[in-house]
Amino acid sequence: MSHAAPDLVRVVQDIADEMRQRPDRGTVASYIPELANVDPGAFGIAVIDADGAVAAAGDSDMPFSIQSVSKVFTLTLALGMVGDKLWRHVGREPSGNPFNSIVQLERERGVPRNPFINAGAIAVTDVILSGHQPREALGEIVRFMQALAQDDTIAIDQAVAASEKRTGFRNTALANYMKSFGVIENPVEFTLGVYFHHCAIAMSCRQLATASRFLAHSGRNPSTGLSVVSPERARRINALMLTCGHYDGSGEFAYRVGLPGKSGVGGGIMAIAPGKASIAVWSPGLDAAGNSHLGRLALERLTKRMGWSIFGA
The missing domain is CATH 3.40.710.10 (DD-peptidase/beta-lactamase superfamily)
Incomplete structure (x- = not known):
């Protein structure tokens, strides 16, 4: 596995450090009793670039319930x-x-x-x-x-x-x-x-970012060369994630983050920077629409610092 670009590694580490220190962590989902037991202090992030290099920080290898990301x-x-x-x-x-x-x-x-x-x-x-x-x-x-x-x-x-x-x-x-x-x-x-x-x-950020690579690269995994779906289908799945991936918070996510993404009430968010990277973040505390509060904030910072929004840097 090659090494991620130093600037990406630094950005990902900085974001994880910032998120670890934030007091506003959202509310852990309790309507599924097992999810209520998760540590609200957890935060993980993993980013896999086009070369297959991974930049990860925080609890990026800890499995969590992916819920609606599935x-x-x-x-x-x-x-x-x-x-x-x-x-x-x-x-x-x-x-x-x-x-x-x-x-x-x-x-x-x-x-x-x-x-x-x-x-x-x-x-x-x-x-x-x-x-x-x-x-x-x-x-x-x-x-x-x-x-x-x-x-x-x-x-x-x-x-x-x-x-x-x-x-x-x-x-x-x-x-x-x-x-x-x-x-x-x-x-x-x-x-x-x-x-x-x-x-x-249950999956970790690293596993989820790996699983979604095909959506960042026109339907195929660039490391294996295997095609999962056609380029057109990958584009359409990404379009649905952009417009519908965060329930009634989808517009806000597109406005602030500018990437196709899918959240789950376990606190995970999978996001796609087409042609550039697949991303997974996890923080169990949710906002009012049922999306990870710190997960969205982390993605907002990542896209801003890396210039990855699909709507322009």
């Missing part, structure tokens, strides 16, 4: 399976509502607004499940993540998965609602089982 990878898998037929089950527009809102579904006849809100990700999971047993579908998702991250130790945190299942009443309501409109085709409990488990995958 939705980018299930979207990628589902598009690989059914192509543009996927858009019969889910839309591509920002929701403007909280990630677990049921109101919009009623107005829009059970078709979720985009693949990154909970209802949309459940619909995507249902597509992956079709023709499989739940265990097979889940195995396929985990193996895909392992292959992208080049690390077969990546696994599901079973305690988090069980905690989500015990408390996932709103998600169960969303899935049943979509089932009533015929948007969900498999038994609801099977689709939800796979959904809860893929959200409970």
Whole structure:
């Protein structure tokens, strides 16, 4: 592995030092009981440049629950399976509502607004499940993540998965609602089982930054030369992350950070600087929209200092 440019290493280390000292850390998610136990003082960042060099600091090798960041990878898998037929089950527009809102579904006849809100990700999971047993579908998702991250130790945190299942009443309501409109085709409990488990995958910043490299480099991993998706599909996934990746905080994230990104309530954010780098940050405390408070601040500083915003330096 080559060494990252000294200026990038210094910027990443400086950001980690700044974030470690900040008193405003957001609020750790508590509606999934297992997530409430995470240390709010944790902060990790990993950046992988076009040459495969890693600049990492803080708790960058500590696994955390990736939660909704997994939705980018299930979207990628589902598009690989059914192509543009996927858009019969889910839309591509920002929701403007909280990630677990049921109101919009009623107005829009059970078709979720985009693949990154909970209802949309459940619909995507249902597509992956079709023709499989739940265990097979889940195995396929985990193996895909392992292959992208080049690390077969990546696994599901079973305690988090069980905690989500015990408390996932709103998600169960969303899935049943979509089932009533015929948007969900498999038994609801099977689709939800796979959904809860893929959200409970645990990864570190370094693993997540590695897994997302294909999105920074036109669909292929430059280190292995392997193509994951076409350049056009990579561009479209990035477009969805920019417009919908942070729920009803997506506009604010685009305004402040200027990169496609996807957050999770475990405090992780994966971000893409097209042609330049893949990035993962983790800080468990969340803002009002359910996105990592320090994670967003760190990314804002990174893009400013490196001139990486897609809207210009």
